[in-house]
Amino acid sequence: xxxxxxxxxxxxxxxxxxxxDLDQMMVSDRSNIRWLSGFTGSAGVLIISARGHVxxxxxxxxxxxxxxxxxxxxxxxxxxxxxxxxxQHSAIIAATGGTTIGAEASVVSHGTWSSFAAQIDLxxxxxxxxxxxxxxxxxxxxxxxxxxxxxxxxxxxVAPIIAVGVSEREIRDELEYxxxxxxxxxxxxxTIVASGPTNAALPHARPTTRQFVEGDTVVIDxxxxxxxxxxxxxxTFVVGEPTDxxxxxxxxxxxxxxxxxxxxAAGVRVSDVDRACRSVFESAGLSDLFVHGTGHGVGLDxxxxxxxGASGQTELVVGDVVTVEPGLYRVGTGGIRIxxxxxVTSEGHRNLTTxxxxxxxxxxxRTT
Numbered sequence: 486x487x488x489x490x491x492x493x494x495x496x497x498x499x500x501x502x503x504x505x506d507l508d509q510m511m512v513s514d515r516s517n518i519r520w521l522s523g524f525t526g527s528a529g530v531l532i533i534s535a536r537g538h539v540x541x542x543x544x545x546x547x548x549x550x551x552x553x554x555x556x557x558x559x560x561x562x563x564x565x566x567x568x569x570x571x572x573q574h575s576a577i578i579a580a581t582g583g584t585t586i587g588a589e590a591s592v593v594s595h596g597t598w599s600s601f602a603a604q605i606d607l608x609x610x611x612x613x614x615x616x617x618x619x620x621x622x623x624x625x626x627x628x629x630x631x632x633x634x635x636x637x638x639x640x641x642x643v644a645p646i647i648a649v650g651v652s653e654r655e656i657r658d659e660l661e662y663x664x665x666x667x668x669x670x671x672x673x674x675x676t677i678v679a680s681g682p683t684n685a686a687l688p689h690a691r692p693t694t695r696q697f698v699e700g701d702t703v704v705i706d707x708x709x710x711x712x713x714x715x716x717x718x719x720x721t722f723v724v725g726e727p728t729d730x731x732x733x734x735x736x737x738x739x740x741x742x743x744x745x746x747x748x749x750a751a752g753v754r755v756s757d758v759d760r761a762c763r764s765v766f767e768s769a770g771l772s773d774l775f776v777h778g779t780g781h782g783v784g785l786d787x788x789x790x791x792x793x794g795a796s797g798q799t800e801l802v803v804g805d806v807v808t809v810e811p812g813l814y815r816v817g818t819g820g821i822r823i824x825x826x827x828x829v830t831s832e833g834h835r836n837l838t839t840x841x842x843x844x845x846x847x848x849x850x851r852t853t
Contacts, residue, residue: 489624489712490558494521494617495533501613502587509534510587510610511577511601516785517589517614519713523557524550530573531562532580538562539580541573578604587613615790619782620804625714626828629783629806632669632716633826633837635709639663640720640840645848647722649699653678653692656705664709673708673715673787680704680724685819688777688812699725702819702845704812708787715787717808718838719824723845734771734813734821735845741765742823742842745779745793745809749827749834755779755797762811763795774815780808783826805829806837821845 498521502510512518512531518540519525521533526546532539540562542550547566554562565580567573583605590598590609601607621629643659656678664672679690680703690704697703706719721738723731745762759779766772780793783806791799793807801807807829812822825838 489523489622489628491521491523492558495538495559495561497617498533498614499535501617502610505587505608505610507585507587507608507610509536509581509584510613511581511589511593511607512614513589513592514614516789517618520614520618520785522559522562523553524559525553525713526550530577532577532586534580534582534586536582539565539576541565541567541576541580543573544568574600577601581605589614612790618784619790620802621784621806621828622804625784626804626806628712628714629716629826629828630837632673632709632711632714633718634839635664635667635669635711636673636707636716636718637838637840638667639709640705640707640718641848644705644720644722647697647703647724647847649724650696652694652696653680653684654694656703657692660705660707664707667709669709669711670713671710673710673717676708677704677706677719679820682817682819685721685821686814686816688814688820688822697724700728701725702731702821704820704822706822706824708783713785715783715785716837717783717787717810717824717826718840719810719812719822720840720842721821721823721845722847724847727845730818731821731845734818737765737769737771738811738813738821738823739842741775741811742809742825745811746825746827746834746836749801749807749809749829751801751803751829751831753801755791755793755799755801756795758793758801758809759795759797762809766811766813771813774813775811776814777812780810780824782807801829803829803831 529542585606587610708717748761778794782789810824814820
């Protein structure tokens with residue numbers, strides 16, 4: 486597995502903070518802490534400062550922190566172990582030097598913010614690290630690609646067993662088992678297997694004990710987790726022969742998704758990608774059945790910047806890893822969604838998702 490080094494990330498953060506007349510930041514978000522230091526524990530606050538970086542955690546994670554920081558190349562981060570919340574508070578105050586510091590207002594609770602604000606000046610700087618995290622380096626892209634390959638292979642193994650009488654949860658369980666067998670740390674999120682005229686019409690349906698019947702659309706949204714990095718993919722199948730309406734919907738969704746992919750490139754506004762997908766449905770008179778955004782960034786979080794929606798003005802940059810996932814949904818009919826995961830490159834983009842999407846027909850069971 487490719488190791489993800491964090492060298493230079495703290496300096497990049499300090500450069501951005503300097504543009505805001507700040508020389509330090511208190512980082513509380515777990516994914517941001519991991520991105521800056523390599524530390525994966527569930528308790529810790531990271532101080533990135535021009536005076537020296539400090540990770541404050543407790544005794545459960547002291548040795549883990551030292552090992553993970555060394556492995557990630559964050560050897561310039563001091564690990565401070567504090568047993569009680571009061572001790573941790575004091576250690577954080579000491580690490581800041583008692584002066585002004587940036588903080589994640591959307592992550593820190595009101596009570597914690599108020600407690601620190603009584604002793605130091607806190608300045609909200611939400612979004613600074615998420616913007617830096619957007620452009621993935623080669624090691625990050627490789628881990629995401631590995632995760633995408635695992636999810637694609639798991640679906641290739643499991644899709645042939647979709648049949649009348651098999652339940653949504655059985656397919657969910659088989660997919661998650663296969664991903665772990667193939668080397669994933671686990672699923673990226675609760676795997677979606679949604680079938681029939683009602684469940685498949687719900688974009689984020691949870692798998693149930695419902696058994697497939699002839700004529701069902703089956704929406705499968707699956708991703709793997711590898712080395713902390715996520716993947717995300719959706720494919721839709723029909724149990725049996727597609728009806729004329731199902732075939733028409735599938736071809737429209739595929740056309741929409743391909744138009745969105747074609748639009749993905751550095752310098753393109755996220756709203757333009759959304760527009761490319763949505764215009765296909767508008768031409769077909771079905772735009773009201775596309776009820777969510779076109780996509781989102783993927784990395785240490787399954788949903789992160791940039792978000793591909795109708796009102797977004799953000800421009801894609803080289804290194805962005807994003808989904809393109811249009812869909813059509815109607816209760817009584819079901820739903821169809823097709824989703825790929827791509828990385829933005831200097832030439833346009835590279836698709837990390839390999840599972841076929843040319844047809845809603847189920848693949849045949851293997852005979853060997």
